[in-house]
Amino acid sequence: MTAPADAPAAPRAHRPPPATLLYVNVVVVATCGLVYELLAATLGSYLLGDSVLQFSLVIGLYLSAMGVGAWASRHIEGNLARRFIDVELAVALVGGLSAPILFLAFAEVQRFQVVLLGFVFVIGSLVGLELPLLMRILQRDVAFKDLVSRVLSLDYAGALLASVLFPLLFVPELGLLRTSLVIGLVNALVALWGTWLLADQLGRTTVIRVQAAVVIALLGAGLVFSSRLTTWSEDRIYADEIVHAQTTRFQRIVVTTGKSGFQLFLNGNLQFASADEYRYHEALVHPAMVAAAEAGRPPRRVLILGGGDGLAAREVLAHPSVEAVTLVDLDPAMTGLSRRFAPLAELNRHAFDDPRLTVVNDDAFVWMSDAPAGWDVAIVDFPDPNGFALGKLYTRHFYQLLAARLAPDGAIAVQATSPLFARRSFWCIVRTMRAAGLTVAPYHVAVPSFGVWGFALARRAAFPPPTEPPAVPRRFLDREAMAAMFRFPADMAEVETEINRLDNQMLVRYYDAEWRRWQ
């Protein structure tokens, strides 16, 4: 490659740049590069699972991409200072925006792994270009052996700095998104600073400074925009690291991870914690499956309303008698996440890939009015009735529609909020189901992350509460637990309530009043 035509024909009187300051550049460049790598690996293991695979893939690809960049650097000629600043700005932009873009991409694109590795490769190659270029710039003023020793040692020191700061400072304080953007900003500011350090080699600096300003502005905008992905306040509300956050047309989905596993939040309300969800889902599903089996035959057709996390489906599909499950959940993003988000897909044992499961994304209330009938079991797992749009799913009318679509021997189980914290709400649900003509057996279990939790088992005919746990793998539900569930101590005993109807939505009012006391 020959020197480009725009290279300065006669360099001006050569004044060496202050080398020590350029060494600071080396440390920053090295630190930033490693942070991008760690970000990509962390995001990959959070979102796709299998952290060993993700970390080794990302690190391997990143290092080889740096090699590609270093090899390519020999083809770069002309105004080296100018090229160096260009590359630094490119790293700042691509690296800085990497985490926000990957967050968005996870919700939007199918082949997330490809996008992730693509980013790693581009960032790696650009970082690989940086040091050789810097060394060639410094080479004019510093002896080669000093140069190599200083630059490489500072590079490794930068790597150490990054690997310490990343887990201890950046992620806990800033979260993944902001870490990425802030590091990008640091990178861009260093590039801007470089335009002064290398001013004498750059020729006209106006254009390059404008470019730097644009990159800084973009990253700044990203920082503002990132608060739409996860807000500072959200980062503070959740005790654990947010690994996935998404605002869908219907709700805000946030997944956090911590030492004890991970948690799913919808609109800020905990839906489950992986550590103890089995208690909740075994209690939600099995009593109804047993009640239906005891009344007639083992259940074959099962309806799940809500339950987009697939955890109730996991318990249902464990029953060998089940031939078809229809899961109706409002939010395609939720059911999509449960299929694709590795930790969740593992937890629900890939329920969404089971050929027996059919997903319907619709409002269960609307779907129910033309729903097919003949369900052996219906599992009703909606979020708590904290608004009118959810309250309608707990009304007499809704239970009447559901009861009419149940097989004659069919059973229903409804998650019914906490009989301890929201006692009136719980009994309102039970009494509303009775008003819809159902025989109801209320029960409760302890789920540590929730507290005492309530459910309602119902059939159209009178029935004795089931006592035998089903013959499927279980961690919690045994004979003793089954027997204890249906007994209500004095502090959770039945209270008088109104019936929850569409035209009064009493439950939403009870629930609001009761949970407000605990907040």
Place this chain on the structure above:
Amino acid sequence: MTPSRRDLVAWLLGAPLAVACRGRGRPPTPDGELLTPGKAAGHRLRDAGRGGAPPDVRIPDDRWRRTEVVVVGGGVAGLGAAWRLLRQGVRDLIVLELDDVAGGTAQAGASAVTAYPWGAHYVVTPMRHQVAMRALLAEVGALDGEDAGGEPVAAEAARVREPEERLFHLGRWYEGGYLHAGASADDHAQLARFTAEMDRWAGWRDGAGRRAFALPAAAGSDDATVTALDRESFATWLDRHGFTSSRLRWLCDYACRDDYGLLAADTSAWAGVAYFAARVAHPGAEHQPVVTWPDGNGRLVAHLAGALGDRLRLGHAVADVRPAAGPRAHPAGDGGDGGVEVVALGPDGPVGVRARRAIIAAPLFVARHVVAPVRAGARALPVIDRGAWAVANLHLDERLRTRPGDAPVAWDNILHDSPSLGYVVATHQGGRDHGPTVLTWYYPFTGDAATARRELDGASRADWAEVALADLGRAHPDLRARCRRVDVAYWGHAMARPRVGAVFDPALAAARAPLGPIHWAGSELSGLALFEEALDHGVRAADEVVAALAGGAVPP
């Protein structure tokens, strides 16, 4: 002169808003269509009939039809009359409706997302005495038996879903239709006293055991204590009773605008009190539950029209209704008259119908031009003040945002400081709470009706779309971004308005009496426009016809 869009907005909503609307970079007005139900055909008829001459149409012999009863007008009154006739065994009947859709001011539209109303959008749960309403609502599955006291119970899914109403005031949405926030002790005391007064009227019975105020109005008392209220305005009545609270007065004005398209100052006190007292079963009871559907009263219209099959002829503008005489008269003319001949302009030319009896369920201002004996001066029809309304249906691609702390979206969403009535949400009743929807926005012209009609004519659909967007935009900054389409309807002669003296006008009572073989339906015969009134007059007229056909005396 056509007012500019900005003039229109300024005039309708007050100057400050228009200034706000003046921004240059405003996005273009969404597309949409304009409905002017009945206007073109109606005005052609009027102009043809000018000077007392019947429109000169010759109908070939093969375009005459014979039937027992012909009903002119397929609004709720006409459809209700036909429904009653069918139930009474009169199956040989024809309903002629000028518009291409049935329902008149209770018609509905539909998009791929939802059905939505173009006019009337609710009824209230009937009381025990409302036999026809009970039968009709039972047919559409909107009733769920009776309570212990024998009062009808509306089905849960038919009753308006909570939250029913919310109110926008000074940047916030509040629950309910009365502004409790910031109300003084005196405001609350006056509201309580007003409620007690309405309760008193709800419990009042005359010597014959009739309620003071009932739906339909004909079921209420004509005792002098009650009729006296028709001789003063609601505002005067409120003044006289010391109801001065501005919040209460707002509520009363809103009630009059909502049901009658009038301000309290122009509304008969009878109608004002009836709004509140007729819908309360007994003192202390709640307001009878509102019953509604996504398409509003269009659901009832669809049911009524569906039962008629091809007896309902759409696109037929009746031009002449005349008692028949001579060889062409209906062979079975009864009671000494020879039946009626009706001439209508159909989609493929004029048609004639010979019938034994006719029911006029078109508005009286139309009847004046098309009913021959009226043209000839055999009867002077009362002149009824009919107000004008604009209605816009705003099609949204996604729900509007609710700010934290605001009352959540309700079925009826009212703006406190607006001449409009706010909007109802078409998808509310069906329970679909996410995604695209349609908002129906209502704008009653409370002033002089002729002026209002000129103003309607002077503005385009886009002008009205802008008015609706500006009006609701105050409460919903994201409205424009979400709004994909705005359809507008002009109701030039929307509904009869119960001004002072209008309800117990003796001329109105006289207009209900049959004129030879011609019977009269139409909600305006009550002096107010409600579904219950339209159905009541349709049923009454049908019963008169059944009695006459059976040779019995026509009830007085």
